[in-house]
Amino acid sequence: MFVVIRRIATCLLLCAALTSTAVAKEADAPIQTLLQSHGAEIKKSSRKSIGPAIDALAASGTPDAQTVLERWQAKEMWFHKDSGLFVFGQEADGGDLALFDVAGGGEIGTAPKKDYKQLKPNSGIRGMIAAALVQFQLNAPDPATRAIALDAIERDAEVSHLAALRASIGPERDLTLKARKERIERLLTIRFAEDDAERIAAIRGFSGDLSVDLRAALNPLVQTKLEVATDLPADAKVVRVGKELAHDEAYALLVERDLAPPRTDPQTLRETLIANIEGEEVAGVKVATLDTDDARAAVYATLAASGNAQPLVTDADVTGALERYVFFEVFTGAPVPVALAAQAALHDIEAKLALSQTVDLALDGLSLASIYFLAAIGLAITFGVMGVINMAHGEFIMMGAYTGYVVQLFVPDYTLSILLAIPLAFAVTFGAGVAMERLVIRWLYHRPLETLLATFGVSIALQQLAKNIFGTQARPLTAPGWLDGSLVFNDVIAISYIRIAIFVLAMIFLAVFLFVMNRTRLGLEVRAVTQNPRMASSMGINPDRINMLTFGFGSGIAGIAGVAIGLYAKVTSEMGADYIVQSFMTVVVGGVGNIWGTLLGATLVGTLQKGIEWLNPSNTLAAQTYMILFIILFIQFRPRGIIALKGRAAEA
């Protein structure tokens, strides 16, 4: 009956509209009818009452409804002031309005703007419209649009999405999107479904998943709240005061619930006493004597007894109050069975997460180890093979890094510049090493302590020289674009490509070292000279030349390491000094004179440092401190390192 009257009314209005101006050709098109049936609410445009109108449009599911929602959201819906008919409008020249049909979107013509009123949905309503639109987008023909709709749901899920999402899974043809939809559907089920059994099933369905969004969905479910009562209700978990709950917190809860009087804190005690000072006395006690907590409490008690202050709450009062009540936790995020299922799932995730974190930590340790190995491998040659202490080794690393920086100033292409920088850094530091060997070190081969001192002098001078040339601020050494980003295994395990590159470089260095030392003429001569220089020279080897080349080789490798370390960290004049102690530690821990020892030493130092950092994540300085202490203790047990040379070579 009502509907019929409404129809007639619409027809009448329509006639009026037709007479006045150009209007919708099909005024009784289903979409117009639908809009008119909620006309009053739409025109009122209030967030509180608009819900049924949007729901009705969404429920109709027609393409027209989608267009209406979209253009409404874009503030392109107008209605005629007299007839109330809805149209799409676009402002044209001369205060006119270009009109389009709500059904089908065909052009109707133009009309003066003053006859129409624009619908201006506020942001709240636009949000509701957007939520309603999601269901249309979920079924859109274009897969990209569907993916965008899923992104929107993942970002900001709502109860209303669940039904729309479920409805859209069936018709989905794209397999990837279908899998994604199913996954999101289960996540939404966990969060919003009414039925407990359904939610529990969804939670169980996720077993083995470690993703962040699942944890984000589960965590609110297991939220608990501390409650207090005289008796313990059923299925609540008791919290024991003094064990899981501190006395002060428990008492604070009692105070908050008005179950106990607030404790007299020193501040109020003090203020009360000050308020009650009469002349030189408080309650008959000299002010000057109130310089201990006990004296103050005694006077306060007197004040309280005479009614001039709140009664003093003693420790005994607190204990008594706490004994009268029982503290327990209740789940606030979800009904108990769901919360328990979520808790079990989270426990499961945590266990798996711990495993993943261990793997991630090991990877971190490995990449730190490869950095230490890179820094130390040059030393393994100069110190390990030749027995020369080069304290300027860190400065050779720095020189390599600055060479990379200078190359990048001239060659803007990052890939090319790095490829150029590596041989150049080797050349520069090789030259520096040879010069240092010729000028300084060769005079001091039999005085190791003096070598240490002289190279300290060189190190100080080089560091200051770099400061004078390049300034004190850090200089960037930019990695090529293809080294950006990281290799992701799952939400926990990830390793950046630059670290992988450093690891690979370390392995290449190891291979180069082994090849040069064991397979080349130079390596043979180096080994001969280090074992017995006089015998070597009587075999026709020139020890001077060999020493020079070996030292240059070790220094050159330090230069390449500098380029790699510069990519990973900033280039400063002090970067070498940061690595020198760790590098020597690496070589000493590993065992002098053995490259495998250096490798083991770097692995030990790197993984241990990461391990200590994991125990105390806020503090990398402390990790380094403990690392060094560990090394000092380690040398107690293996003074010659992990792999110790035996026999005569060890004595040399």
Place this chain on the structure above:
Amino acid sequence: MAAIALSASRRSFVMRYPSVVIFIGVLALFTLGVTILAEGFGIGVISTSFVKTLGKTLCLCLVALAMDLVWGYCGILSLGHMAFFGIGGYAIGMWLMYARTEIIVRESLAAAPLPPTPQEISDGIAGQIFGVVGASEFPPIWAFAHSLPLQLAAVVLVPGLIALVFGWLAFRSRVTGVYLSILTQAMTLALSLYLFQNDSGLRGNNGLSGLQNLPGLSDVPQSTISILFFWASALALGLGYVICAWMVSGKFGSVIRAIRDDEARVRFLGYSVEAYKLFIFTFTAVIAGIAGALYYPQAGIINPAEIAPIASIYLAVWVAIGGRGRLYGAVIGAAFVSLLSTWFTGGQAPDINLGFYTVQWVDWWTILLGLSFVAVTLFAPRGIGGLFDLISERRHPDRNGASLGPDPGALREKEADQ
């Protein structure tokens, strides 16, 4: 022959080592001269800040003396003695900071209507001192900061204990030579990294400051305090010199020099090399701690950067340039290089215009120092002190009446003199 040997040993320590007398005389004259010229009690020709610089230099000479004893005489190139120096400074700095803050807090609380409780005073001091690192409670390490005697004991005991434990661990596992140097450097690095943290309990990289203000002596002008500290530093240096000279003069000195020259041989002769080394290492650490405790009240501020390994390396540089293995060499090196450093880095040295480039000494001094250090190591291992040999070698050596040759019946010194 026995009589001659006996008479030689009966000759007084001073007579046998005239350099000690000369050194003490020069030091006394220097102290007197500075006192007359300073503002505190004299005519005020040299400024208070320069008196402080001189006083600090004396402390650096003292720590250089310790370095010379451990390195020049015993052959242990320790790169940790500036860390002991810094620990001494921290130990005295804790008391200075606590006591001075306590006076300020007591004054501010005295204005309150109620007399303060001990807890309130303690909270007030802690809030003042640790506000910069976001803490408001005293860490356990400050348990004795209220007591001057206990902190003075810490100046001696903490460096001594650290050196004892570290030295025991290192020497017993026969870590020697460059390995020991690297290990001590690592220890120094660990200590400075530890102190750099905010929760180390020693105010992180802010360090301790305001140490030049002595608690209870706020009416005494800095010019007087500076000269008092100068005297204390001179006295400590003089005492330290005499004690070190006495130590290296006798049999003990011979043993530690022998350890430097050939450790294995000394061990085979039945000496407990480790005990000797441990004693020297610990003893010099204590001297370094005392020197630091005198230095930092004059410097006014101490922070972990002062403990960083580079400081200990510079200490080795001073001793090497001055000439190791002779006590006055260490003192000359420390005084010469540190005063020259102050002059160059203070911007007082005139720039050198080369036409195309102006050498600014603030930037280039470190390079000059590094290179001259290399040059000294290569060409003049005896350092500045070696210059004195040019004089003393002109006189023929005093062999205390012993034979001139190893064979029985060789010419005796007295006979040769005739």
